[in-house]
Amino acid sequence: MTTNETYFIPEPSRWPIISASGVFVLLFGFILFINDVGAGSMIMTAGFLMITYIFFGWFGTVIDENLKGNYGSQVSTSFRQGMFWFITSEVFFFLTFFGCLYYFRTIAIPYLGGEGQLGSSNLLWDGFTAHWPLINLPDATNYSPPKEAMGAGGIPLWNTIILLSSGATLTWAHWGLKKESKNQLVLGLIMTVVLGLIFFALQAYEYYHAYTAMGLKLTSGIYGSTFYMLTGFHGLHVTIGTIMLIVITIRSMKDHFTEENHFAFEAVAWYWHFVDVVWIGLYFFVYWL
């Protein structure tokens, strides 16, 4: 609820309309690109550059305004609540894919295998038996079935340890911020970034290994589809999170944050912990169980 301090209303800004145009150009180019229309990749690159420019410009404006001390406590509450609801929507985005995985494993594939009152495989593909991970597809004409499924040991286990540790180092950095120890703050952030990059590299290697040695591809039927969709969107979020962490590290070096005023740090930390929790879900439901 409002206090009597004056709420900061920004001056008219050109960033929103440029952002909207950038999104349009990027997606328009992407559509042409995936449909093999000539200029697609060029337009897509232009859109991507526009969005990059906006990120620098818009966030730069916000940082400037903050450093000028325009933001009162109520504005920073608005930012925090906004970030909270944004992460909530991200949670639902991931729940969608987890929900799909659940649906395939407990409803769709058993039905294909003839379970339940309306099991259909006897009509469509006689002899198909339900199993997970799905290696033998009902009809592999258009797909390339995998040779084997992902295990829970090895790289995924290491990645779990790495990502959980990165959560710990980030919290340690936060403690540093709280007790105004810049060294601890920056060191903690750098360790977090490094762990994020290692995670990214291992994940990239895992994909490479899966594609070449295991024959597990996006086109490998539903196991490959769900595997890459879930881990891929998670990987995308790790990438975004790492970029955010790098920005925050640089800003910490420049003494942008104080004990009271460090919304950006908190927002990135929440985001990183969210990515962390999603990984734990992935590890259990995609790799392990």
Added chain:
Amino acid sequence: MSEATIHDDHHDHHDHKPTGIGRWLFSTNHKDIGTMYLIFALVMLFLGGASAMVLRMELFMPGIQIVDPDTYNNLLTNHALIMVFGMVMPAGAGMANWMIPMMIGAPDMALPRLNNLSFWLLPMAGTMLILSMVVSYFPGTGTPVNTGWTLYPPLSVQSGMGMDFLIFTIHILGISSILAAINIVTTIVNMRAPGMTWFKLPLFVWSWLFTGLLLIMIMPVLAGGVTMLLFDRHFGTSFFDAAGGGDPVLFQHLFWFFGHPEVYVLLLPSIGVLGLIIPTFSRKPLFAYKPLVWFMAALTALGMVVWAHHQYTIGMSLNATTYFMIGTILISIPVGMMLMSFIFTMWRGAMTFETPMLFGIAIILMFSFAGVTGVMLAVVPADLQYHDSYFVVAHFHYALIPGSVFGLYAAVFYWLPKWTGHMYNETHGKIFFWWTTLSFNLTFFPQHFSGLAGMPRRIVDYSPQFADFNYLSSVGGMLFGLSHLLFLYIIIKTVKGGEKAPANPWEGSMIGTTGLEWTLSSPPPFHSFSTPPSVK
């Protein structure tokens, strides 16, 4: 400190308005952005309406007259998408933008620049939607989008390049809705004036709180669903192909997990408007305000978990079907309670019948009718007969046109004096009301009968036995469409001039609500409450 916040007196009429086109393009003002939302919605209303009128012309008599089946299906798809995403949602968001900061005593929305981004994404999405129609006229782009707004695979996996444009239309709309919802929820939670406690909020604010929460929860699911569609189309995944272990029915679940709460996204803001209009013109406080809020919460929660009643015929297990049937029927309890509370508000009130009130009463009557057919459709054995017939078309048009569109019209007439500073012409308003309501009923009432007689929906042609009902429907449809020219005329006339509106043009508007919006001049100053008002 920024220039924009220096004014501390909201009676100050020397506002520093930004001038020129930049005022609109770069706006951070909730009223200007609200106005842009409303204009966008009005344009889309005419686009969506025109496509509906073409559909009705085609169905005027059996046989294929004016559009070929593919164009018919394309127009049908776009009619729904334009009306749902282009018209009702932006209109609701525009009203939220205009009214919520004034109602809660805030200077503006919590995140003004984000607010502008939410708006400007809409014209981008609109352009992309139009591209999805246009692109099929180029050679080598495959069939036009012909799936209906539900985009069910496998048809949507097979259709041409237009579907890609549609998928990204939905992505942009989704981003826009999520950002708008985040902004509105944050505004309501964080920006209330001192003393504006939760249970002093006007019902409209409550309705948008729940709408915002729903949007935050459902739009990502639709985004996920259409992303999988995109991957199935272009990157060889098998989410919706049983040959690879997938399941086309999954998309229906995803779509309706979004789609059913979406109905409440469309409906709730209008219920909120009713919660202001009925007390105003009955000159009585809203009956059972607090329970009404809780029923709204119950509706929101129940609405999230009953989606599969749109898909009774897919072959779910008996347990699942039973669950979804019971859940759906349960929904009639909170909805019925809301309508009861409006009726009890009118009971022994000193009622007058200005245009907004006429719409208010019509909504209660006609929306109840949709509730009755809704319970019929919720019952599985009955639904197996009604499924995909015109009965369903009649049901959801009775739910959505009175339930949400008429609510928006009521709100337009209720708030036009506040927005423009001019009173609209009451006689014109009443003519519009009777014209639009009667023609609406003429359009959709016969569809109950053609549906029960077995006429399937979404098909360009029909068997001659349904000709009479369709003839009536089409005549009604033309009249209904044309009535909106009067609506446009009234709006333009009121914006341009007319009797000056006082700060509070409605005698009963502050009975039982805090009504902060009525303490401001009409039209309100550029910055509503630079310093928050105190609410007792």
